[in-house]
Amino acid sequence: MKSLARFLPDRFTLMLIGTVTLASLLPAQGRVAAGMETLTTAAIAALFFLHGARLSREAVLAGVGHWRLHLLVLASTFVLFPLLGLALKPLLQPLVTPTLYTGVLYLCVLPSTVQSSIALTAMARGNVPAAVCSASASTLLGVLLTPVLVNLLVVPGHHADASLDAIGRILLQLMVPFVAGHLLRPWVGGFVQRNAKMLKWVDQGSILLVVYTAFSAAVVKGLWHQLPLSALIAVAVVSALLLALALGVTNTIAKRLGFSIEDRIAIVFCGSKKSVASGVPMANVLFPASAVGPIVLPVMLYHQIQLMVCAVLAQRYARRAEPALADGAAAAAPRTA
Structure with a gap:
């Protein structure tokens, strides 16, 4: 049963599915939709304020000197993935709608x-x-790099707003609250740490609000009449393929460059992940409301696949480390007797 449980969706994924279902059956419209958009903006600001308050400066400084590791993670995130997204274009375009393919490219950046x-x-x-330093640097750089890469790679006709104005709005909505939270960490950090479980609902709640608002707008525009089931299955398969390629390439390159097993683990996990927490709010700024729903679908599918696969992989890494410790202890025992 424990083995099967590792492949079941986590609670947050189930809530995401429930939110999409609710938006499909009862989409927000008119004044309700406008109110939801205002509430969503405030929730996103709160989300990134809390991220800033949680991030310890000491933790960042402890890992910042490992520049070779960080460069490899950033190259995987912002170079390898976009190249894979473009390379898979001949396979994907016959199988999915243009908007879903845009979503795959968006996932890759x-x-x-x-x-x-x-x-x-x-x-x-x-x-x-x-890992703390690499993942944090990736999130911060993504606020600037993701809109630029979207502007370079987005499929023509979807009108992604990756202008300086859009980057400015992303900085205002995401980066300013993040920096404010980090600067106020000496005063609010203790409260955030003591109430981590309660504040987790703020994290997840803000994402659920964005998903509900985005899918409501898409449903009103006829989302589910435009997306065939075969296209969704194709996106799920390609998401799994992207993850497998990212895991394999990052592990192989890290080995060739002589990184230790501990460093390779950080590279593999940080370099293969894609953030739904950053991706959904930025999509809300970069794309028209009616397009956000289908564009974030690949992000949501990849999110669940990466959690399930990487959880199994992490346990495998941990099991491989335990025998070495046990052997070392056994070898040391006769010498101390």
Whole structure:
């Protein structure tokens, strides 16, 4: 049963599915939709304020010196993934709608996650301080790089707003609250740490609000009449393929460059992740409301696949480390007797 449980969706994924279902059956319209958009903007600001308040400056400084590791993670996130998205275009275009393919490209230019990358690295006994630094740097750089890459790669006709004005709005909505939270950490950091479980609902709630608002607008425009089931299955398969390629390439390059097993674990997990927490709010700024729903679908599918696969991989890394410790202890025992 425990083995099967690893492949079941987590609670947050189930809530995402429930939110999409609710938006499909009862979409927000008119004044309700306008009110939801205002509430969503405030919730996103709160989300990034809390991220800033949680991030320890000491943790960042502890890993910032490992520049080779960080460069490899950033190259995987913002170079390898976009190249893979473009390379898969001949396979994807006959199978999915143009908007879904835009969603796949958008997935490929998103930054890495913070929480799950760090948690999985810790579970696998990897280099946690370096993972904290790499994942955090990826998130911060993504605020600037993702809109630029969207402007370069987006399929013509979808009118992604990656102008300086859009970048400015992203900085205002995401970066300013983040910096404010970090600057206020000496005063609010203790409260954030003591109430981590309660504040987790703010994190997840803000994402659910964005998803509900985005899918409501898409449903009103006829989303589910435009997306065939075969296209959704194709996106799920391509998401799994993207993850497999990212895991394989990052692990192979890290080995060739002589990184330790602890560093390779951090590289593999930070370099293969894509952030739904950053991706959904930025999509809300970069794309028209009616297009956000289908564009974030690949992000949501990839999110669940990466959690399930990487959880199993982290446990495998941890099991491989345990026999070495046990052997070392057994070898030391006769000498101390």
